Amino acid sequence: MRIEHDSLGELAVPKDALYGIHTLRARENFPLESIKNDPELCKNFLLVKEAAAIANMKAGAWEDKRIPTAIISSCDYLYHNFSYYHQEFDLPALQGGAGTSTNMNINEIIANKALQELGLPLGDYQYISPNDDVNKSQSTNDTYPTAGHLTMIKFTRTVMDELSKVILTLQGLATKYQDVLKMGRTQLEDAVPTTFGRSFKAYASILSRDMDRLAAVCQELMTIPLGGTAIGTGVTGSRSYMDTVVDELATLTKLPLKQCDDLVDGIQNNDCYVSLSNAYRSLAVDLSKMSNDLRLLNSGPQDGLSEINLPKRQAGSSIMPGKVNPVIPEFCTQVAYQVMGHATTVAMAAEAGQLELNAFEPVAFYDLFEDARLLRKALHTLDKNCLQGITINIERCITMVEHSAETATALSPVLGYERTTEIIKESLRTGKSIRTLVKDEISQEKLDELLSPASFFVK
Structure with missing residues (x-):
């Protein structure tokens, strides 16, 4: 010793x-x-x-x-x-x-x-x-957050790498199934038909906005308080040191770093961490929303929607033979909940930093680093073990569309609102498909046109 x-x-x-x-x-x-x-x-x-x-x-x-x-x-x-x-x-x-x-x-x-x-x-x-x-020429006040910024940038970029793969997979699914009709649903009730192409494209679009938010906050984190020493005053540091230290760090890291214009502000205020936490939370919310949609669309396989098939990853029950659960979307949703909880912690930590220094950066850093790890792994398994293996039950989707009363909405320009309402009521009462009920009023060729995917979107 x-x-x-x-x-x-x-x-x-x-x-x-x-x-x-x-x-x-x-x-x-x-x-x-x-x-x-x-x-x-x-x-x-x-x-x-x-x-x-x-x-x-x-x-x-x-x-x-x-x-x-x-x-x-x-x-x-x-x-x-x-x-x-x-x-x-x-x-x-x-x-x-x-x-x-x-x-x-x-x-x-x-x-x-x-x-x-x-x-x-x-x-x-x-x-x-x-x-x-x-x-x-340093203080914990300026070096600790600077090291934190560098770590957040690196971790966020790893999240963005996995997110880009998910977006590409969704865009591929959108192209592959662009003309496959499915029932749209609002408030979990039947709405007019849409296509899987449109649905997958919408998921890709919202995640692309998440990508933009992450890129923006990465750029924000490039501004660092190094050189501010104690509470941004620069005390104990020479002018030469203060003017060059960030450039030296930029050279070592190969990042376009710049020094805060207001070093006092850069040290006492943690809004950039809140920005990153909010970007992670937005991604988590969107990831969970999509995951829950996939669970609903996959539900069944006999007595649920069963419009899509998620890859079977593991046995789903210790007592029910053959049961398979949507474990990957469930995992992603749980990750999302954890990230959402961390966002509250980061916001409280940023708010609690009194006067010239925030004493609660350690917990903010810990949660933000953990968020990046969780999201990166969730995105990776979602892409590899779920999205890439999705298939569509096309015949079931067609049957549901043609037996849905709301499909008749596309006929109202031809038959009129009142006649279309009568057809919808009869379909609900008898269970007959819309195509069967209007076969004597609209030609097969015209009916195919009206019930095609293109008819449900603005030309």
Whole structure:
């Protein structure tokens, strides 16, 4: 063991650990072993620290150039070998202090790795300090949200990748079934016929709008508060550092990052996280709506709508032989509920950030990262295990259309409203199809035209 101290006293740290006393205190104070900092957040924090060290070195912040060189090298090494060192970053995601524990965990690990590179003892902070060197010209106030932004951008892009596949599959279904008639339904009651092509196209359209919302919020997240240090004042940072650190980070990440025009605003206000949460929630709502539609259309197979067939993925009952449930849409809907709940948490966390800093960013980050994972996996399984295998019961759909009284709506321009109403009533009373009831009034050729898919849409 080695002894480290802070303003509160001393603690014994495992002698080979790269982390230090601040990490130990956080682990003791926030006992959430199952809820850890996301590895991507920690990796992105390493990039933030590397960019800061480069900017500080170029600004002439150290007389001894071995210090920033070792810090930069350590950041790069830890980033590219993160899986080997992941236990060093093992810290609860939910923590008091607005992310200070995470920032100090990163600082300690980098400092000790740099000391190790220079052949100095771990914990010898007189030469390379977690605070004075690794954290030079920085604060948790600006580095923690910056690392959060980078992580959100990466995760959101993975959601967009899976979403694009779902949209393409739906567009393919729309083309494949563009002329297959089905009954439209409003308030779960029969309406005029539509086509599966139109239905699948509508799903693709709403998800495309979700894609646009995600792209817009990704762009919003490109604006970061790095350089603001404590509460956006820039205190302890040089003008040279403040003017270049974001450019250095942009170079490392290959992202078009820019610094907040108002650093005080960028640090104290979390509306961009609410924007991302709302975009995730909108996607979740739309995903659940579509999933529930698929369950209804698949219902049966004998005594439900049974207009479509969802792929059979697993046995659906421990007691009823042969029963198969729509498990993929059910899974997606449950994911959606979780994301909707997180949206409430993120909104409350953003609202509760008093005055110059929001202390509740950790829970917002945790939920937003979790949202991305949930949505990405839900979209993936929906596409692969459900949408790609959908088939249509075409004959059943035709039968339902021709026996639906509402199909007669297409005949009213020819027969008139009153006669059409009589036909509808007779169809409901006798169960005879519309085609059978009007065969003596409208020619077969004209009837085929009136009951074709094209007749139910504006020319």
